Amino acid sequence: MPPSALPDVWRASELAVSRAPVQPTGHAPLDAQLPNGGWPRSTLVELLLQQSGIGELQLLKPMLRALSKDQRIALVQPPYLPHARALRTWGIDTSRLLWLRADRAGDALWATEQILRNGSCGAVVLWQTHIRSESLRRLHLAAQSTDTWFWLMRPLSCASEASPAPLRLGLRPAVGGVAxxxxxxxxxxxxxxxxxxxxxxxAGRHPLHHENAPAVQFAPAAITARNAAPVLV
Structure with missing residues (x-):
C-alpha cells in the first residue's frame, strides 16, 4: 500500500493531517497554509513579531471572539493596558477576559503553566521577550495536557532559536494588514x-505612522512615540 493511502503516514512534502482539533483562523489565505486548516488546539503556537502593535491581536480576533461566547480567555503579561471598550467593539465578551500582570517573567510563566494545566480557560495569550528553551518545553507539555488554545508572542529576532512549537509564524507590518x-x-x-x-x-499607510487610525488596535498603532501612553487594543 503506498504511503499516501495510509491515514497516519505524513510525508514532508504535504501538509500534515491529524486528528487534533483545530479552529479556522478566520483568514482564508492563512487557513490554506496551516495543517488541518486552522489554529491547532492543545499545542504551543508562536507568533514572532517584528514589533508590537502591528495587528497581532487582530489576527486572533475571530478566534477570540468565538471563544469568548462561552469560555474565558487569559491575557498574560501583555505589553500594554487592555482597552475593554475597543475589545467589546470587536464582539469579544470582556466579562470573560482575565488579565494577568506579573512583576517577574518567571511568575508570568508559572501562572501560564497553571492555567494551561487546570484547563480553566479556553485560550491563553502570553507575551514574553526572553524565554529559556526548558520553559518553552514545559509550556508545550502543559498545553498538550489540556483542551486550550495557546499563543506565545515573542520578538521576531527569536526565529533563529530552536523551539518545540510545531507552528511558528513571523508577523511584519503591511499596509492595511499584516504580512x-x-x-x-x-x-x-x-x-x-x-x-x-x-x-x-x-488602509493606505503604515499603521504605526497613522495618527488618525481607529482606536481598535492591539498596540499603539494609532500613537507615535511622542504621544500618550499606548493601550492594549
Whole structure:
C-alpha cells in the first residue's frame, strides 16, 4: 500500500493531517497554509513579531471572539493596558477576559503553566521577550495536557532559536494588514509571505505612522512615540 493511502503516514512534502482539533483562523489565505486548516488546539503556537502593535491581536480576533461566547480567555503579561471598550467593539465578551500582570517573567510563566494545566480557560495569550528553551518545553507539555488554545508572542529576532512549537509564524507590518511568514509547520516550507488584510487597520499607510487610525488596535498603532501612553487594543 503506498504511503499516501495510509491515514497516519505524513510525508514532508504535504501538509500534515491529524486528528487534533483545530479552529479556522478566520483568514482564508492563512487557513490554506496551516495543517488541518486552522489554529491547532492543545499545542504551543508562536507568533514572532517584528514589533508590537502591528495587528497581532487582530489576527486572533475571530478566534477570540468565538471563544469568548462561552469560555474565558487569559491575557498574560501583555505589553500594554487592555482597552475593554475597543475589545467589546470587536464582539469579544470582556466579562470573560482575565488579565494577568506579573512583576517577574518567571511568575508570568508559572501562572501560564497553571492555567494551561487546570484547563480553566479556553485560550491563553502570553507575551514574553526572553524565554529559556526548558520553559518553552514545559509550556508545550502543559498545553498538550489540556483542551486550550495557546499563543506565545515573542520578538521576531527569536526565529533563529530552536523551539518545540510545531507552528511558528513571523508577523511584519503591511499596509492595511499584516504580512505572515510561515516559519515552521508540519509540512513543506512556505517560501512566500502571506498578506492578511485586517479590517481595523488603517488602509493606505503604515499603521504605526497613522495618527488618525481607529482606536481598535492591539498596540499603539494609532500613537507615535511622542504621544500618550499606548493601550492594549
Amino acid at each position: 505572515v511568514d510561515v516559519l515552521k509547520r508540519r509540512g513543506p516550507a512556505c517560501d512566500a509571505a502571506l498578506y492578511i488584510p485586517l479590517p481595523d487597520m488603517p
